[in-house]
Amino acid sequence: MTIKILSDSACDLPEEILDEYNIEILPIVVNKGEKEFLDRATLMPKEMYDDMRNGAVYKTAQIPPHMFEEKFEEIAKKKESAIYIAFSSGLSGTYQTAVIVRDTMKGKYPELDLDIVDSKSASLGFGLIVHKAAQMAKEGKVKAEILKTIEFYVKHIEHIFTVDDIEYLFRGGRVRRSQAFIGGLLNIKPILVFNDGKIVPFEKIRGRNKVMKRMLEIMEERGKSADLKNQVIGINHGDDINGAMQLKKMIEEEFGCKEFIINMLCCSIGAHSGPGTLSVFFLNEKPDKVIEL
Numbered sequence: 001m002t003i004k005i006l007s008d009s010a011c012d013l014p015e016e017i018l019d020e021y022n023i024e025i026l027p028i029v030v031n032k033g034e035k036e037f038l039d040r041a042t043l044m045p046k047e048m049y050d051d052m053r054n055g056a057v058y059k060t061a062q063i064p065p066h067m068f069e070e071k072f073e074e075i076a077k078k079k080e081s082a083i084y085i086a087f088s089s090g091l092s093g094t095y096q097t098a099v100i101v102r103d104t105m106k107g108k109y110p111e112l113d114l115d116i117v118d119s120k121s122a123s124l125g126f127g128l129i130v131h132k133a134a135q136m137a138k139e140g141k142v143k144a145e146i147l148k149t150i151e152f153y154v155k156h157i158e159h160i161f162t163v164d165d166i167e168y169l170f171r172g173g174r175v176r177r178s179q180a181f182i183g184g185l186l187n188i189k190p191i192l193v194f195n196d197g198k199i200v201p202f203e204k205i206r207g208r209n210k211v212m213k214r215m216l217e218i219m220e221e222r223g224k225s226a227d228l229k230n231q232v233i234g235i236n237h238g239d240d241i242n243g244a245m246q247l248k249k250m251i252e253e254e255f256g257c258k259e260f261i262i263n264m265l266c267c268s269i270g271a272h273s274g275p276g277t278l279s280v281f282f283l284n285e286k287p288d289k290v291i292e293l
Contacts, residue, residue, distance in 0.1 A: 003137040003146060004075065004082040008063060008094060009039040011085070011119075011127040012236055014263045021134035026071060028087070028094070028268035029061040039267040048267045049239035049275045058271035062094045068101040076109035081143060084116045085130050085150065087268075090197030091122060115147060120154050120197030123161075123269050124234030124261060125281040129153040131232070131261065149287065156285045158222050159194040160202075162211045164240070164276025191215065212247055215280060216254055222284045229256040231282055238265045238277035247278055 007013075008026045018025060027038035030048070037043035039060075048058060075082050084102075086095035095118045106112050119126045129150055136146045189211040191202045202218070205211045219228070233251060237244035244262055251257050264270075265277055 001081055002140065003143050004080050005130060005134045005137050006071065006082055006084040007126075007130045008087055009041075009266050010087040010092070010122055010268050011130045012123045012263050012266050012269070013127040013131060014261065017131060017134075017261070021131070021138055023130060023134050024071070026063050026067050028063055028092070028266075030267045030271055031059045031061060032056060037267070043267050045264045045267050045270055046239060048270060052271075053275055058267070060268045060271050062092050062097060065097055065101050068098050069105065072102055072105050072112065072114060073109070075114055076105065076112040079111070079113075081113040082115075083133060083137075083143065083146060083150070084114060085119050085126070085133060086116060087126060088120045088122055088194075088197040089118045090120065091199070115143070117147070117150050117154070118197070121157050121194065122159065123265060123279060123281070124236045124263065125157045125159040125194065125279075127261065127263075128157060128232060128234050128281055128283075152285075152287050153283070156226075156283045156287070158219075158282050158284050159279065160191065160215050160218050160222075160281075161193075161236075161273075161277060161279030162189050162191050162205075162215065163273050164189070164208070164238070164278075165274055191218070193218075208243075212243075212250060212278070215247070215278075216250055219251070219280060219282065220254070223255075223282055225285050226283050227286050228282060229258070231257065232259045232261060233257050234279075234281035235260060235262045236265045236277070236279045236281075237262075238270050238273060238275045240276050240278065243276070243278050247280060251280070 006024050009028050027041045030037045030039050089095040098116050119129050133146050188204050190204050192199050193202045205214050235244050
C-alpha cells in the first residue's frame with residue numbers, strides 16, 4: 001500500500017511537485033481585515049504581495065479543526081495509511097490541532113492509520129521534508145522508513161533567510177517600530193535562521209548584495225558535512241524571482257549544486273515577511289547511512 005503524504009500550504013512546494021507526488025495540502029487561513037481567505041486556494045501569493053506594497057496588512061490563523069476532521073475521516077473510511085507533516089509548532093498551533101483531532105477521531109475510527117509529524121520547519125525547509133517523504137512513498141517505501149527519514153530531515157534542515165523591508169516584520173509584530181524605522185533608514189537587512197522550530201535573528205547586514213554573499217558564507221559554514229553539491233536546494237522568494245535566480249546562480253558557482261526547487265513564498269508566511277524576502281534551505285549532514293533501517 002502506498003503511503004499518503006499530507007501537509008499544509010506553508011510547505012511552499014510548487015504545484016507541479018504536489019501533483020507529481022499526489023501530495024495533499026490543507027490551506028492555512030489568511031485574513032485581511034474582516035475578510036477571510038485560504039492560502040493558495042482563494043488567495044494567491046502574487047495578489048497578496050501586490051496588495052501589501054500598497055499598504056495592505058494581512059494576518060494569519062491556523063487551519064480550523066473541521067478541515068482536519070474532514071480529511072482524517074476520509075483517510076479512515078478509505079482505510080489509507082497516511083503521514084501528515086505539519087508546519088512548525090514553534091510558529092503555529094496547526095500541529096497541536098491536528099494531533100487533537102486525530103486522537104479524538106480514533107474513538108470513532110480506531111483503525112485510523114495516521115502519523116502526525118512536527119516539521120519544526122517553515123517554507124521550503126518544510127517543503128524539502130515533505131518532498132523527500134513523498135518521493136519515498138512513491139517508490140513504495142514502508143512507513144517506518146519514511147518516518148525515520150523525516151526524523152533525520154527535521155533535525156538537519158537549515159533555514160537562512162532575509163527580508164527586503166524590515167517594516168513588514170514590524171507590521172507582523174516581529175520587531176519594534178523604532179527598529180523598523182532605523183533599519184529602513186540605514187538599509188539594514190536582517191539575516192534570520194531557525195532554531196528548534198523558531199525564528200532566531202542571526203545578523204544584521206547593510207545592503208542587499210552583502211546580505212546574499214553572507215547567506216552563502218553561512219551556508220558553507222553549516223553545510224561542510226553535507227555534500228551540498230548533490231543535494232536538492234530550496235530557494236523561496238517574496239515575489240522577487242530575479243533575486244531568487246541571482247541567489248541560485250551564486251550557489252551554483254560556489255558549491256556546484258545542480259538541483260533546486262524554487263517557488264514564491266506562500267501567503268501564510270509572506271504575510272509576516274513581506275515582498276522581497278529571500279531564503280535558502282539545505283541539509284547540514286549527509287543522510288545516506290543515517291536513514292538505513
